[in-house]
Amino acid sequence: MSGYFKDIYAGISTALVGMRITWNHLFVKNVTIQYPDEKHDIPERVRNRLYVNMDDCIGCDQCAKACPVNCITIETAKALPDEELGETSTGNRKRLWVTQFDIDIAKCCFCGLCVPPCPTVCIFMTPVFEFSEYNREDLIYRFSTLTAEEGAVKTANAERAKQEAEAKKAAEMEAKKKAAAEKAAAEKAAAEKAAAEKPADEPSTAPDQSDAPATGTAPTQSETPTPDNNG
Amino acid sequence: MESLLQSLLGDNLLTVVLYCALPLVFLLLYALLAILGEVKISAWMQDRLGPMRTGPWGIIQPIADVFKLLQKEDITPAKADKFLFNLAPFLSFMSAYAAFAVIPFSSQYVGADLNLGLFYLLAISSLNVAAIIMAGWASNNKYSLYGSMRAVAQIVSYEVPAAMVLVIIVMFVGSLNLQDITTAQSGPFWNWMVFGGPKQDVVLASGEVLSASWVNLIFLPFFLASFLMYYIAGLAETNRTPFDIPEAESELVSGYHTEYSGMKFAMFFMSEYANMFLVSAVVAVLFFGGWNSPFGVYLGDAFDAPWLVAVEQFGWLAFKGLFFVFVMIWVRWTLPRLRVDQLMYMSWKVLIPFSFGIALVVGFLVVIL
Numbered sequence: 001m002s003g004y005f006k007d008i009y010a011g012i013s014t015a016l017v018g019m020r021i022t023w024n025h026l027f028v029k030n031v032t033i034q035y036p037d038e039k040h041d042i043p044e045r046v047r048n049r050l051y052v053n054m055d056d057c058i059g060c061d062q063c064a065k066a067c068p069v070n071c072i073t074i075e076t077a078k079a080l081p082d083e084e085l086g087e088t089s090t091g092n093r094k095r096l097w098v099t100q101f102d103i104d105i106a107k108c109c110f111c112g113l114c115v116p117p118c119p120t121v122c123i124f125m126t127p128v129f130e131f132s133e134y135n136r137e138d139l140i141y142r143f144s145t146l147t148a149e150e151g152a153v154k155t156a157n158a159e160r161a162k163q164e165a166e167a168k169k170a171a172e173m174e175a176k177k178k179a180a181a182e183k184a185a186a187e188k189a190a191a192e193k194a195a196a197e198k199p200a201d202e203p204s205t206a207p208d209q210s211d212a213p214a215t216g217t218a219p220t221q222s223e224t225p226t227p228d229n230n231g
Numbered sequence: 232m233e234s235l236l237q238s239l240l241g242d243n244l245l246t247v248v249l250y251c252a253l254p255l256v257f258l259l260l261y262a263l264l265a266i267l268g269e270v271k272i273s274a275w276m277q278d279r280l281g282p283m284r285t286g287p288w289g290i291i292q293p294i295a296d297v298f299k300l301l302q303k304e305d306i307t308p309a310k311a312d313k314f315l316f317n318l319a320p321f322l323s324f325m326s327a328y329a330a331f332a333v334i335p336f337s338s339q340y341v342g343a344d345l346n347l348g349l350f351y352l353l354a355i356s357s358l359n360v361a362a363i364i365m366a367g368w369a370s371n372n373k374y375s376l377y378g379s380m381r382a383v384a385q386i387v388s389y390e391v392p393a394a395m396v397l398v399i400i401v402m403f404v405g406s407l408n409l410q411d412i413t414t415a416q417s418g419p420f421w422n423w424m425v426f427g428g429p430k431q432d433v434v435l436a437s438g439e440v441l442s443a444s445w446v447n448l449i450f451l452p453f454f455l456a457s458f459l460m461y462y463i464a465g466l467a468e469t470n471r472t473p474f475d476i477p478e479a480e481s482e483l484v485s486g487y488h489t490e491y492s493g494m495k496f497a498m499f500f501m502s503e504y505a506n507m508f509l510v511s512a513v514v515a516v517l518f519f520g521g522w523n524s525p526f527g528v529y530l531g532d533a534f535d536a537p538w539l540v541a542v543e544q545f546g547w548l549a550f551k552g553l554f555f556v557f558v559m560i561w562v563r564w565t566l567p568r569l570r571v572d573q574l575m576y577m578s579w580k581v582l583i584p585f586s587f588g589i590a591l592v593v594g595f596l597v598v599i600l
Contacts, residue, residue, distance in 0.1 A: 012459075030278050
């Protein structure tokens, strides 16, 4: 019987205790942050949207290699010798045109692994976290400062320069080979001459052949070595 | 009030319609306030802000809610009993609103000055049970049926102690008329029932004289306990937390109104809020002096303006009613839901024995004093 009254007393008193707590909370300062109007303080080292400072990018592709989800795509083109791209803020000389630097932020997992490898500290994570878009394509951020046309020009320039350089190299090689062959032929001829008093018809054709590749650069000759070199 | 309206309008029918519609106007405004109060108070108690976007501090939120409900599709389940399904919400609101007929909003306004006021109140508010079981049955949904079964078991159980508490007051005042009960508590706040009833002789509205003296202080503990019991029973009858097992979201989706949408749902909602105010108003009338000013004097008396007195009286009743509605909201956001067995224990093993015991003691005291 006493338990019965104790229960009633406990029921009423604990209800009042609870009501006192909620009453006090009526006057407690609310914790709501009215989000779009006011924002939460973001931690200093927060990892949110990626940003690339293209002024400092040397197009080394380190970040793209580090990315575990392959969300960074970098295309570069070698600058021509007469093009001066300037220096990065860390003092590195820029040698490549970065024709494409795309980050698919929809794929990005915000791991931050792309940040440490960057030699010029140009890729970093910003505290910006509001970047939703209506189209998924809009989440691919194109950082390259060159337009597609400019990029194509630069790529073509670089390609041409490369081909020229390769052609030159090939010509030099050819010339070297020719020279060696000539030398060998001459030696051979000399040896033959010395060995037997036979005619000197063969050496007369050699000079004609050595002249031709030095200037002409037949595409057929340059194209064949390119894949080997690139690979 | 009625004669005033009649002299203004000069039309009997229009007068009656307007006279009947006055509490509805109040009720609709109160419902908007209560909806806002519910969300805001719950938010503040949980250290939140609540709605803040609709209007300054979100004060237009209830209006936005009403418009949302108006726009919603009115769905009737394919296998529902269409007639009962459509009838239930209106019956529910009707029962809640009909009870307002006997609530004395001021000494000048009471919808129907019935001598059987409290009896009528008990009878008409029990109609809500029929509406709830109608809704649950007609929905053809197991959760609705469970909810309505629980609701009926609960309301019927709690009607017993509630009626018994009414009997206690009726025994003391000697009248079932709510206007009489209010008049009996006229004067300063210590004449209120919760403080033991009137301390000097009172002339009731019916003309009878209720003899009283400071000896009535002896009733204070009994009336205080009765007030508490009636309020608890009222909470249970309106299906408010901690007695909201009929619409327990975590168990029954939302109980008997699971299948209702749009305005029919809004009718149930309205009826719940109307019932909340009804219980609060009845508590105010029975124990807290109804429309009586706690100071025993009115500003209107000083200016010799009877209409101001009536407005003040209405203001006091509304204030007291809204205060108890606030307490209901306060309790809702404090206490967790009871189990079914705890609910039944509370009614049959605590409230009913206590109310009968108090009725016995008060009846005895009324006879000998």
